[in-house]
Structure formats: structure tokens, C-alpha cells
Amino acid sequence: MQPRHFTSLLDLSSSELRQLIHRAIELKAHRDPDYQPLKGKVLAMVFEKSSTRTRISFEAGMAQFGGSAIFLSPRDTQLGRGEPLEDSAKVISSMVDCIMLRTNEHDTVTTFAEYSRVPVINGLTDLLHPCQLLADMQTYFEHRGDIAGKTVAWIGDGNNMCHSYINAARQFDFKLNIASPADYGPLPSIADAAADRVAFFDTPALAAQQADLVVTDVWASMGQESEQKKREYAFRTFQVNQDVMQAAHPDALFMHCLPAHRGEEVTAEVIDGPQSVIFDEAENRLHAQKALLEFLIRP
Ligand code: CP
Numbered sequence: 201m202q203p204r205h206f207t208s209l210l211d212l213s214s215s216e217l218r219q220l221i222h223r224a225i226e227l228k229a230h231r232d233p234d235y236q237p238l239k240g241k242v243l244a245m246v247f248e249k250s251s252t253r254t255r256i257s258f259e260a261g262m263a264q265f266g267g268s269a270i271f272l273s274p275r276d277t278q279l280g281r282g283e284p285l286e287d288s289a290k291v292i293s294s295m296v297d298c299i300m301l302r303t304n305e306h307d308t309v310t311t312f313a314e315y316s317r318v319p320v321i322n323g324l325t326d327l328l329h330p331c332q333l334l335a336d337m338q339t340y341f342e343h344r345g346d347i348a349g350k351t352v353a354w355i356g357d358g359n360n361m362c363h364s365y366i367n368a369a370r371q372f373d374f375k376l377n378i379a380s381p382a383d384y385g386p387l388p389s390i391a392d393a394a395a396d397r398v399a400f401f402d403t404p405a406l407a408a409q410q411a412d413l414v415v416t417d418v419w420a421s422m423g424q425e426s427e428q429k430k431r432e433y434a435f436r437t438f439q440v441n442q443d444v445m446q447a448a449h450p451d452a453l454f455m456h457c458l459p460a461h462r463g464e465e466v467t468a469e470v471i472d473g474p475q476s477v478i479f480d481e482a483e484n485r486l487h488a489q490k491a492l493l494e495f496l497i498r499p
């Protein structure tokens with residue numbers, strides 16, 4: 201039987217995603233140390249880029265479920281020396297029960313999925329960050345109930361997080377208002393597929409009007425460090441500040457996948473303020489991914 205993968209939110213159906221969110225909420229509420237559905241199971245984690253939340257949440261999640269995780273850096277595996285992805289996927293998947301990858305190229309994850317005999321999870325690529333969206337959706341559901349029919353404002357870069365919000369708008373049935381500087385919008389191929397859910401605005405305040413959730417991310421993602429100065433200039437009017445939050449619904453939430461740069465994409469007043477749920481969002485990486493691992497490894 202072909203394994204199920206999670207390279208994108210579109211790999212699961214809307215009802216499977218909703219089921220995962222509800223399971224994540226349940227796992228968080230009733231932590232049972234005797235419940236070890238992944239006893240003896242092993243997750244391989246390939247990281248081409250840095251991580252705090254993703255690594256810790258997957259490793260802790262596997263341990264809490266009775267399994268274990270192996271951290272693999274391309275620097276000290278043959279992947280970094282050019283061993284073909286196809287061979288690596290076949291070899292690694294012959295020894296473990298699931299593979300999580302954080303890579304630059306999205307194709308690396310999809311190639312692994314094609315050649316792996318076990319489930320493959322996207323732990324962030326330049327294109328998408330679907331695991332973060334599971335945590336974000338869980339956080340919204342916990343604080344405000346179902347997100348269907350609500351309005352989300354994405355302020356800033358049309359990056360991997362923005363692309364995943366576009367996919368989430370399709371799968372969870374919400375409206376997504378996007379405000380990005382010219383030349384920094386999301387890929388048309390991803391946005392066009394969600395044309396009935398996505399609208400574009402020239403300023404953050406316009407995008408945030410009546411929003412139930414305001415979200416942003418760093419101006420320069422991992423791998424774009426050399427563009428930092430150029431991006432600071434291009435994004436200078438795309439900060440989430442009190443004026444933007446005031447344009448939103450009075451009980452709007454604020455989210456950021458972290459790590460954040462206070463004073464750049466978001467003011468300290470907003471990210472550390474009463475509407476911000478960033479630390480619930482970060483913690484929910486653990487619960488949402490435990491639900492995902494349970495779904496993929498023990499269907
Ligand atoms: N949000 C997120 O993916 O964080 P890390 O880069 O720390 O894993």
C-alpha cells in the first residue's frame with residue numbers, strides 16, 4: 201500500500217485536516233503518558249536549515265508517543281555529499297517509519313515522497329510550511345472556534361507561510377486578504393488556484409479591515425539573509441502595528457510562526473500584546489504534529 205504523505209496541506213482532504221485539528225486539541229487536553237501508539241517507531245528528521253520549534257516538537261512528540269527520532273544534518277550524512285535523493289529516500293525509508301524533511305528546494309521533499317516507502321512530512325521548504333498551519337489552525341479553533349467563513353489578513357512577504365495560508369484558505373474555507381509589497385507577493389500559480397478565497401490589498405490596514413486573524417512573518421526568510429537590507433526598505437510600510445490591529449475586528453487574534461523580529465515586521469506592542477497568541481501557536485506545533493504522526497504512521 202502506498203503511504204500517505206504530508207508535503208502540502210493539499211495532500212489531505214478538508215475533513216481529514218479538520219479531524220487532525222480536533223485530535224490535536226484532544227491530545228493537548230488529555231495527556232496520557234501510558235498512551236504510546238508509536239512504541240518502537242522511528243522518525244528520521246533531515247534538516248538542511250536551522251530550527252528550534254520544528255525539531256523539538258517532532259522529537260518530543262515521538263518520545264511522548266513511545267517512539268524516537270533521529271536528527272540528520274546534510275553536513276554529516278551522504279546527502280550533503282551528493283548521494284542521489286532517490287537512493288537516499290529508498291535507503292532511509294527501509295529503516296524508519298516516517299521521514300520529516302526541512303529543505304531549501306520543495307522538490308527535495310516531493311522526490312523523497314515519490315521514492316519513500318514510508319510517510320514523508322514537509323517540515324518547511326522554500327515553498328510551503330504546512331505543519332505550521334496545523335498549529336495555527338488549532339490555535340484559532342481553540343480561541344475562537346471554527347475558522348470557516350472568517351477573514352484572515354496576511355501582511356508581508358508572499359513566502360512559504362503565505363503560500364500555506366492560501367492552501368489553508370481553500371481547505372478550511374476562510375477568506376484571505378493579502379497585503380505584500382510589489383514584487384514580493386505569493387506565486388500566482390498558488391494564489392490563482394484559490395482565486396475565490398484570496399483578495400489582494402495595497403496596504404496592511406486595508407487588508408486587515410474586519411479581519412478575525414492578522415498574521416505576518418519575517419521580511420527575509422532563511423536563505424535570504426543577503427537581501428535583508430533591500431527587503432527592510434521594500435517592506436518598511438508593511439509592519440503589523442497598533443494601527444493595523446485597530447483596522448481589524450476588535451477581537452482579532454495575532455499570529456506569527458516565529459522566530460520574529462520585533463520592530464521590523466511587527467511591533468513589540470502587538471506581538472507581546474493581548475491579541476497575540478504566539479506562544480500557544482508555538483506550543484501547538486507539538487500537539488498538531490502528534491496528531492499528524494498518529495494519522496500517518498498508525499492510520
Ligand atoms: N516556526 C518554525 O518552524 O520554527 P523553527 O524554524 O524554529 O522550526
Ligand code: NVA
Nearest residue numbers: 359417421422457458
Ligand atoms: N518564512 C520563514 C519561516 C520560518 C519558520 C523562513 O522560511 O525562514
